[in-house]
Amino acid sequence: MIELRGVSKRYDARTVVDDVSLVIEPRTVAGIVGTSGSGKTTVLRMINRLAEPSAGTILIDGVDTRTLPGFELRRRIGYVIQNDGLFPHRTVRENIATVPRLLGWSRGEIARRADELLELFQLDPAVFAARFPHELSGGQRQRVGVARALAARPNILLMDEPFGALDPVIRAKAQDDLLHIQRATQTTIVLVTHDMDEAIRLADRIAVMADGRVVQFGTPEDLLARPATPFVERMVGVSDRSFRLLSLMPLERFVEFGTDAASDVEPLELDAALDAREALSRLLWVGAREGRVRVGAGGTHGRIRTSRLLDAARGASTP
Amino acid sequence: MTSDTPLPAASHLAAGRFAPDPVGVPIAAVLAAGLLLLPFATLRANRIVTGEGLSVLAALPVGAATGTIVLVTAVGTIGLLRLPAAVRLAAAGVLVAGLLLAVGIAPPHLVASGDRLARVSPASGFWLVLAAALLLALDALTRLRPSPLARIALLGAAIVGVALVFASDHLAGLSVMREYATRAASFWREAAQHGRLAAGSLGVALLVGVPLGILCARVAALRGPVLAALNVVQTIPSIALFALLITPLAFVAANVPGASALGIRGIGAAPAFLALVLYSLLPVVANTVAGLRDVPEAAREAARGCGMTDRQSLVQVEMPLALPAVLAAVRIVLVQNIGLATVAALIGGGGFGVFVFQGIGQTAMDLVLLGVIPTVALCFLASVVLGALIELAAPGRGLPR
Numbered sequence: 001m002i003e004l005r006g007v008s009k010r011y012d013a014r015t016v017v018d019d020v021s022l023v024i025e026p027r028t029v030a031g032i033v034g035t036s037g038s039g040k041t042t043v044l045r046m047i048n049r050l051a052e053p054s055a056g057t058i059l060i061d062g063v064d065t066r067t068l069p070g071f072e073l074r075r076r077i078g079y080v081i082q083n084d085g086l087f088p089h090r091t092v093r094e095n096i097a098t099v100p101r102l103l104g105w106s107r108g109e110i111a112r113r114a115d116e117l118l119e120l121f122q123l124d125p126a127v128f129a130a131r132f133p134h135e136l137s138g139g140q141r142q143r144v145g146v147a148r149a150l151a152a153r154p155n156i157l158l159m160d161e162p163f164g165a166l167d168p169v170i171r172a173k174a175q176d177d178l179l180h181i182q183r184a185t186q187t188t189i190v191l192v193t194h195d196m197d198e199a200i201r202l203a204d205r206i207a208v209m210a211d212g213r214v215v216q217f218g219t220p221e222d223l224l225a226r227p228a229t230p231f232v233e234r235m236v237g238v239s240d241r242s243f244r245l246l247s248l249m250p251l252e253r254f255v256e257f258g259t260d261a262a263s264d265v266e267p268l269e270l271d272a273a274l275d276a277r278e279a280l281s282r283l284l285w286v287g288a289r290e291g292r293v294r295v296g297a298g299g300t301h302g303r304i305r306t307s308r309l310l311d312a313a314r315g316a317s318t319p
Numbered sequence: 320m321t322s323d324t325p326l327p328a329a330s331h332l333a334a335g336r337f338a339p340d341p342v343g344v345p346i347a348a349v350l351a352a353g354l355l356l357l358p359f360a361t362l363r364a365n366r367i368v369t370g371e372g373l374s375v376l377a378a379l380p381v382g383a384a385t386g387t388i389v390l391v392t393a394v395g396t397i398g399l400l401r402l403p404a405a406v407r408l409a410a411a412g413v414l415v416a417g418l419l420l421a422v423g424i425a426p427p428h429l430v431a432s433g434d435r436l437a438r439v440s441p442a443s444g445f446w447l448v449l450a451a452a453l454l455l456a457l458d459a460l461t462r463l464r465p466s467p468l469a470r471i472a473l474l475g476a477a478i479v480g481v482a483l484v485f486a487s488d489h490l491a492g493l494s495v496m497r498e499y500a501t502r503a504a505s506f507w508r509e510a511a512q513h514g515r516l517a518a519g520s521l522g523v524a525l526l527v528g529v530p531l532g533i534l535c536a537r538v539a540a541l542r543g544p545v546l547a548a549l550n551v552v553q554t555i556p557s558i559a560l561f562a563l564l565i566t567p568l569a570f571v572a573a574n575v576p577g578a579s580a581l582g583i584r585g586i587g588a589a590p591a592f593l594a595l596v597l598y599s600l601l602p603v604v605a606n607t608v609a610g611l612r613d614v615p616e617a618a619r620e621a622a623r624g625c626g627m628t629d630r631q632s633l634v635q636v637e638m639p640l641a642l643p644a645v646l647a648a649v650r651i652v653l654v655q656n657i658g659l660a661t662v663a664a665l666i667g668g669g670g671f672g673v674f675v676f677q678g679i680g681q682t683a684m685d686l687v688l689l690g691v692i693p694t695v696a697l698c699f700l701a702s703v704v705l706g707a708l709i710e711l712a713a714p715g716r717g718l719p720r
Contacts, residue, residue, distance in 0.1 A: 050623055075626030085621030089639045089713075098625045148625070 031203030078149030426492025532607025610641025
């Protein structure tokens, strides 16, 4: 658990972070979203003491971070920065080995861990371990950057705009991969981004920052349905928040059984893996009033009524 | 006539097929001028009088003269044609070898065997043709873009070739080699002294300059004044700096106990060494600062973020990334110092300059050459080897900055 208690950061007369308090639960993903200059990166950098708070306390699992020297604290916390920050003079394997080497792991242990991580990130060690960063694509570099941060099995991973340099297609893949790895490793992730869609997609809870303050800290549903201030409203995008809200809902929540199918129109076949937003979009596209999904291995059919999806999109009356 | 008529295209094609190589034209011109208009060798009654310039035909026996003319013509033609770079390089190599062979034939041909005073030297035509051959080789190497290790291998082959020529005594009749023969022991002594001055001052400059550069990169307030002061040192002419150091070093030698036992004197090697160190500091400090400031901010941030201490970040990340820049300084300094160390002889510091200044004093130009040729060769050697090292030191980053 990461706790920020009344944390502020001032540079001379300028207050960059103003009295921020947050509690980030273990094994969750917390997003910090804000415009540039909102202080979100500074909050992240204060957690591993790359920046020292001017006031307030930060506790990790109940222990004040100031009880450790900064560099030792940072060896226990994974850190991923924008544009990967790989060491250009070191190979992929040496880059991944950075923190384990600083911690004095044995050579065999380091080599095993590097290979294990490369495989986890779908990079064949035989092909990629000896390459230099400039010989990799942007997406591969990003994965190596995350692998390096996870090398010493930290409980906490801090990420500063980790997907900022990637094109949209690769970014979506990288985000999915991160979620899978987070579920597998149970790492607590703090992710700074200016992209609300990314935060909604990845984070369990989102802190929205403006002018050094946290204006709202809540689940994505909270932010969409009950934005605390006009600024949060703008950040979540009032005009299409209906769809964003739907995108958070799995389709199975809307499945009904047993009722008679409306006989006038042939129901549209839908894939159960879709989210509510995608299902609604397909139904609207063909003008269907309901769809049909196959649930479970038995092949039972369930109904999805377009009207229920529209109700859910109204926000105030979520099912 | 409109532009799409076939005639201009056809004539363009023809021009392309018969157009000579752009670099080959001046080289061929220099080869022709050197061979036909200028003397190939000089014959003098003794080592200090002015001599008489002899053309290729006069300086060499008929067979050797004809061979030389044919060889130069052939290589000039190869230079003019658009042939592969490897062929051009081989042609240049053959020409250099042929020239050395030819010039060695001149002394026994021109001087009666009993005459121990007469001197034969290569003349301007020889030097010009040699320079053109080296230019052709250099141009071919630039086009071949050999890897660093291949460059060092080629250099090694060239050194072995030159060493074989000297070992064969084929050139022993030339005046410069006779100057060498009478002072072989002092030649190698001064060579060692020259090496000590150039390399030793570089070593001290690195020991002082790299830490100073690291300090300047970190402390912005120090950077301006230090670099400005070193810049001022760089503008002082070398003879003036040597002279300026004589007084303080003489004072140190006289007043600091043990200083003179260490070899510190007002004149001699000490002021020369110190002056070379001072000249070396600017490139070393400036390049260390530039190399460290060019380290990507992301790499520095990542080093801290991974939990490196300041020292670990410097040693493991920042200095390795700045290494090509520091090596570039080593290259500049070594080439500069090998040249400047020649002047040390003026204040009794030794080195190849000894022969240069003795030769000037005696108006014996071949003695001057005995000092100049090895100095130039050493500069070239240092430059090629360090150029290759710089490329090897930047793995995975392609060409150095």
